[in-house]
Amino acid sequence: MDYKPKSRLTAAAYIDGVLKGDRMLLSRAITMIESNLESDKVIAKEIVQAILPKSGNSFRIGITKGSILGDKTRMEELANREEAYIRPSASGDTLGGVANKTGETMLLCEAAGYDIILIETVGVGQSETAVHGMTDFFLLLMLAGAGDELQGIKKGIMEMADMVVINKADGDNVRKSQIAKSQYQNALHIFPQSESGWSPVVSTASAIKNIGIDKVWEEITVYKKLVLENGYFHNNRNLQQVQWMYNNINEELKRLFYGSKDIESQLSILEKDIISAKISPVKAAQKIIEAFKKSFQTR
Amino acid sequence: MDYKPKSRLTAAAYIDGVLKGDRMLLSRAITMIESNLESDKVIAKEIVQAILPKSGNSFRIGITKGSILGDKTRMEELANREEAYIRPSASGDTLGGVANKTGETMLLCEAAGYDIILIETVGVGQSETAVHGMTDFFLLLMLAGAGDELQGIKKGIMEMADMVVINKADGDNVRKSQIAKSQYQNALHIFPQSESGWSPVVSTASAIKNIGIDKVWEEITVYKKLVLENGYFHNNRNLQQVQWMYNNINEELKRLFYGSKDIESQLSILEKDIISAKISPVKAAQKIIEAFKKSFQTR
Numbered sequence: 272m273d274y275k276p277k278s279r280l281t282a283a284a285y286i287d288g289v290l291k292g293d294r295m296l297l298s299r300a301i302t303m304i305e306s307n308l309e310s311d312k313v314i315a316k317e318i319v320q321a322i323l324p325k326s327g328n329s330f331r332i333g334i335t336k337g338s339i340l341g342d343k344t345r346m347e348e349l350a351n352r353e354e355a356y357i358r359p360s361a362s363g364d365t366l367g368g369v370a371n372k373t374g375e376t377m378l379l380c381e382a383a384g385y386d387i388i389l390i391e392t393v394g395v396g397q398s399e400t401a402v403h404g405m406t407d408f409f410l411l412l413m414l415a416g417a418g419d420e421l422q423g424i425k426k427g428i429m430e431m432a433d434m435v436v437i438n439k440a441d442g443d444n445v446r447k448s449q450i451a452k453s454q455y456q457n458a459l460h461i462f463p464q465s466e467s468g469w470s471p472v473v474s475t476a477s478a479i480k481n482i483g484i485d486k487v488w489e490e491i492t493v494y495k496k497l498v499l500e501n502g503y504f505h506n507n508r509n510l511q512q513v514q515w516m517y518n519n520i521n522e523e524l525k526r527l528f529y530g531s532k533d534i535e536s537q538l539s540i541l542e543k544d545i546i547s548a549k550i551s552p553v554k555a556a557q558k559i560i561e562a563f564k565k566s567f568q569t570r
Numbered sequence: 571m572d573y574k575p576k577s578r579l580t581a582a583a584y585i586d587g588v589l590k591g592d593r594m595l596l597s598r599a600i601t602m603i604e605s606n607l608e609s610d611k612v613i614a615k616e617i618v619q620a621i622l623p624k625s626g627n628s629f630r631i632g633i634t635k636g637s638i639l640g641d642k643t644r645m646e647e648l649a650n651r652e653e654a655y656i657r658p659s660a661s662g663d664t665l666g667g668v669a670n671k672t673g674e675t676m677l678l679c680e681a682a683g684y685d686i687i688l689i690e691t692v693g694v695g696q697s698e699t700a701v702h703g704m705t706d707f708f709l710l711l712m713l714a715g716a717g718d719e720l721q722g723i724k725k726g727i728m729e730m731a732d733m734v735v736i737n738k739a740d741g742d743n744v745r746k747s748q749i750a751k752s753q754y755q756n757a758l759h760i761f762p763q764s765e766s767g768w769s770p771v772v773s774t775a776s777a778i779k780n781i782g783i784d785k786v787w788e789e790i791t792v793y794k795k796l797v798l799e800n801g802y803f804h805n806n807r808n809l810q811q812v813q814w815m816y817n818n819i820n821e822e823l824k825r826l827f828y829g830s831k832d833i834e835s836q837l838s839i840l841e842k843d844i845i846s847a848k849i850s851p852v853k854a855a856q857k858i859i860e861a862f863k864k865s866f867q868t869r
Binding site: 314319320323324326327368370374375416425427429457458460463509512513515516517518519520521523525527528541542545546548549550551552553554555556557559560564567568 | 615618619623624626673674677724726728752755757760762777808810812814815816817818819820822823824826827840841844845847848849850851852853854855856858859863865866867
């Protein structure tokens with residue numbers, strides 16, 4: 272195999288390749304999306320803009336606490352199939368940056384013709400919220416027998432779940448997973464009804480023994496039918512797209528302010544002054560915002 | 571009684587009055603905090619700055635879903651006592667504005683010598699989060715027999731509670747409130763351990779029959795001892811004060827951007843273009859941020 276670096280193509284070549292469903296060109300187009308080189312970013316923007324009208328025609332499923340990527344054997348099995356394309360997601364400095372890259376990668380995959388998108392997050396920081404914000408169905412994957420089941424769940428995650436699947440429900444774990452199942456079912460009752468009109472379901476599965484996987488897909492199918500019919504699917508998609516813009520705007524506004532070295536050093540002084548009651552928090556904020564406005568206007 | 575408007579005093583007169591614990595001057599100083607007149611704001615800032623070193627010496631309790639203010643008789647009883655001062659909180663356009671006024675009112679009450687502050691929120695919008703962010707103990711007050719108890723709780727509220735008190739646990743409601751109590755206890759188990767080291771408690775009470783109120787105070791006392799000893803109290807206070815500044819900064823940054831009529835009309839066009847896949851959310855954000863930067867620099 273030859274590993275010499277590939278030269279860049281024109282935006283048109285990537286676009287054409289993606290729209291034809293060419294996996295190699297799709298991969299290379301995603302590399303453009305993930306690149307931090309300014310020249311690549313220009314190409315990436317052009318690709319996204321061009322494929323945009325061909326995106327969106329998929330059902331998007333978010334999965335968290337996943338042990339999917341961990342299951343190398345199954346991934347290999349899947350990776351060898353013509354209908355599937357697997358891509359590890361880019362990491363980056365900011366959650367917003369990662370969310371943009373993941374979101375745009377998803378658009379490219381859709382434009383390439385993939386009609387089911389699975390986005391898995393390993394659950395660091397606010398990544399679940401980001402993935403929830405770009406998918407149609409959110410699946411919380413848990414392991415049976417991992418001790419005090421419910422205590423281990425991060426704040427706010429349960430409320431986002433459309434389905435909880437307890438994996439490794441086999442052998443000695445079967446009883447434990449049944450107990451976990453009823454715990455989750457009780458816990459889900461305390462949350463207000465979702466706007467989708469869907470009541471989250473809990474089920475057990477064993478990926479390794481291929482038990483309960485079809486049940487997961489069945490539920491997803493029922494959900495999809497419900498939200499397509501009641502209009503939630505499209506409303507939610509539109510909201511998500513618009514929210515995606517606002518997330519970028521709000522992150523950029525913060526970056527303009529907090530990205531300044533000068534602001535950073537002033538903030539650390541103000542924090543100390545607040546704690547020692549030298550300045551009130553409200554006044555401290557006014558002071559630094561004034562300084563920011565001035566510095567911005569003289570840039 | 572004479573209702574003609576009172577003339578403004580000097581900042582020094584308010585400051586002196588507050589620090590002496592003069593209730594009438596405390597009230598008038600709070601009026602300055604709540605005023606939207608620019609000249610009053612100048613005085614208010616001076617007052618807050620001056621009393622700041624004398625603030626903070628209280629135990630701050632947040633209460634939500636309150637029926638306290640609703641209970642007129644009890645409020646009257648309390649209002650007649652020399653040791654208590656009751657003040658309805660200011661409302662305003664922005665949550666941040668209300669939070670600032672409530673927070674500064676609290677500082678003034680502390681400087682006037684009140685050592686227990688109760689802040690009640692009726693639970694609109696994000697007000698619980700704001701009150702939780704300025705108090706040492708957060709009490710969720712519920713009513714027994716209000717139907718499907720747990721479903722009615724807003725997202726994220728249960729996770730903030732240090733204690734849940736089920737009120738109106740009297741007469742026909744006693745059994746219902748016992749059931750509600752165990753439901754809440756189960757529900758609280760699903761949340762991760764709080765950083766305070768405290769496990770939230772659930773109890774029943776009847777304010778009208780004066781049953782279970784001493785139990786509430788007992789629990790608060792135990793909590794206070796715990797968090798004073800393990801350092802959480804002071805760490806949390808410091809974090810809250812600093813966070814107060816950041817909340818103001820972030821709100822002001824958003825105001826600078828979203829407060830512009832021009833930005834507003836551009837956003838509404840971009841939203842439509844995003845939904846019709848004419849522009850990607852990422853590109854839309856970049857476009858409007860560039861426009862904002864330009865407009866800001868030429869102001």
